[in-house]
Amino acid sequence: xxxxxxxxxxxxxxxxxxxxDLLAKNAHVIVRYQGxxxxxxxxxxxxxxxxxxxxxxxxxxxxxxxxxxxxxVIDPKILLSEIEDLKRRGIxxxxxxxSTAAHVTMPYHLAxxxxxxxxxxxxxxxxxxxxxxPTYADKADRFxxxxxxxxxxxxLEERVxxxxxxxxxxxxxxxxxxxxxxxxxxEEYREYGEKLKPFVTDTSALIFDxxxxxxxxxxxxxxxxxxxxxxxxxxxVTSSNPVAGGACIGAGIGPTVVxxxxxISKAYTTRVGEGPFPTEVFGREADxxxxxxxxxxxxxxxxxxxxxxxxxxxxxxxxxxxxxGLDCLAVTKLxxxxxxxxxxxxxxxxxxxxxxKYYDLxxxxxxxxxxxxxxxxxxxxxxSTNECRTRxxxxxxxxxxxxxxxxxxxxxxxxxxVGQKRExxxxxxxxxxxxxxxLQKT
Ligand code: GDP
Ligand code: IMO
Ligand code: MG
Numbered sequence: 160x161x162x163x164x165x166x167x168x169x170x171x172x173x174x175x176x177x178x179x180d181l182l183a184k185n186a187h188v189i190v191r192y193q194g195x196x197x198x199x200x201x202x203x204x205x206x207x208x209x210x211x212x213x214x215x216x217x218x219x220x221x222x223x224x225x226x227x228x229x230x231x232v233i234d235p236k237i238l239l240s241e242i243e244d245l246k247r248r249g250i251x252x253x254x255x256x257x258s259t260a261a262h263v264t265m266p267y268h269l270a271x272x273x274x275x276x277x278x279x280x281x282x283x284x285x286x287x288x289x290x291x292x293p294t295y296a297d298k299a300d301r302f303x304x305x306x307x308x309x310x311x312x313x314x315l316e317e318r319v320x321x322x323x324x325x326x327x328x329x330x331x332x333x334x335x336x337x338x339x340x341x342x343x344x345x346e347e348y349r350e351y352g353e354k355l356k357p358f359v360t361d362t363s364a365l366i367f368d369x370x371x372x373x374x375x376x377x378x379x380x381x382x383x384x385x386x387x388x389x390x391x392x393x394x395x396v397t398s399s400n401p402v403a404g405g406a407c408i409g410a411g412i413g414p415t416v417v418x419x420x421x422x423i424s425k426a427y428t429t430r431v432g433e434g435p436f437p438t439e440v441f442g443r444e445a446d447x448x449x450x451x452x453x454x455x456x457x458x459x460x461x462x463x464x465x466x467x468x469x470x471x472x473x474x475x476x477x478x479x480x481x482x483x484g485l486d487c488l489a490v491t492k493l494x495x496x497x498x499x500x501x502x503x504x505x506x507x508x509x510x511x512x513x514x515x516k517y518y519d520l521x522x523x524x525x526x527x528x529x530x531x532x533x534x535x536x537x538x539x540x541x542x543s544t545n546e547c548r549t550r551x552x553x554x555x556x557x558x559x560x561x562x563x564x565x566x567x568x569x570x571x572x573x574x575x576x577v578g579q580k581r582e583x584x585x586x587x588x589x590x591x592x593x594x595x596x597x598l599q600k601t
Pocket of ligand 2: 286288290292380398
């Protein structure tokens with residue numbers, strides 16, 4: 160029995176969904192604990208590609224609960240279209256459970272998110288435009304509408320009639336946008352509530368019962384450590400807490416429940432949206448990493464934007480080990496490096512103004528945005544890893560690369576992913592019951 164948190168160790172899109180799909184096989188409940196439809200989680204199974212925004216990737220297995228927890232924000236329109244899409248493809252959705260406490264993304268959240276990011280000009284964040292920031296802001300400001308309200312027409316009408324005129328002031332006066340009609344918003348969202356009602360429940364109680372019955376729970380993080388509102392590269396972050404600690408708050412369970420935390424990292428780094436990215440590369444190098452023209456090309460799952468790409472950043476990953484308390488790592492997309500002549504790993508930063516060296520993430524955003532990477536360069540392996548199924552089958556230089564990452568992070572790599580599909584996976588050690596965690600007391 161083990162309850163496991165899977166967390167992105169970088170800036171999102173690390174391949175969390177692929178690893179969730181793998182580990183969900185032995186879990187009974189799979190829980191999304193934060194974020195909303197800003198997430199884009201891709202799973203390739205049996206020749207099919209599934210792209211999830213809100214529904215946990217575990218839904219592809221029968222007889223499991225897929226929970227969208229209290230810490231999430233839900234655009235009901237997107238959730239319903241995901242449910243419909245799965246049904247059309249013959250996937251049962253009976254196991255889907257949505258928390259009464261999750262917050263609802265309303266049309267004014269979408270409008271404000273998009274207008275606000277545009278309005279920031281050169282300081283824009285490059286959000287996904289899915290209304291995430293404004294929904295979480297309203298939650299903190301106690302102006303939110305929760306799933307429990309969405310499925311209760313009386314409560315919904317009262318809140319919509321109160322909130323929409325307030326938001327219209329912002330829409331019209333601040334952004335010169337057309338106002339919304341409270342009646343229309345109510346009618347539309349009441350219908351969404353009716354359709355979603357069968358899925359809405361107290362998911363914290365469901366998880367607690369499962370734990371008492373010795374079932375395995377898998378917590379599926381969205382986004383990644385460096386996009387965390389508190390621990391990420393603020394202000395270029397999302398508005399929730401993807402870090403492992405967020406799983407407790409976002410799922411409604413206590414920290415004593417979590418047995419293991421697995422960090423997911425690409426074998427290199429990507430970032431979508433704005434914000435400093437010390438190891439970013441451009442031009443031909445970037446094209447090679449972006450693997451243009453392949454099915455696993457680096458384009459955002461949610462927005463279709465090209466992902467910014469760069470070398471692996473061990474400084475950031477060391478930070479991710481710390482703030483998540485990672486037990487082990489899953490390294491994905493090793494195959495993307497197959498054709499590289501040489502491979503860089505950033506082991507420290509140099510402040511371009513003062514020359515100071517940083518081996519840990521600088522605490523000042525003013526410093527982080529002007530650092531340059533100090534690289535260690537390793538030889539590439541120039542051969543395909545796609546068919547490798549054991550560590551031994553990997554080319555020597557690929558093994559050396561992975562070993563060096565382990566050394567730098569003082570954390571073991573339990574899983575290596577060498578392709579998009581389930582079978583493109585190397586299990587180096589049991590990711591759930593593997594060797595003792597870095598921080599374990601002796
Ligand atoms: P997530 O948001 O962390 O779940 O990741 P995304 O789904 O947004 O992006 C990861 C992309 O890489 C998806 O298209 C995956 O199918 C793909 N992928 C995952 N693991 C591997 C791998 O080992 N090799 C390759 N080539 N693609 C992978
Ligand atoms: P998954 O779960 C990568 C980024 C956006 C933007 C910033 C804030 O697929 O890894 P938001 O819309 O959340 O207010 O945008 O966060 N971002 C992601 N980048 N993967 C994601 O999710 C992301 N979700 C948000 O690009 O820079
Ligand atoms: Mg993604």
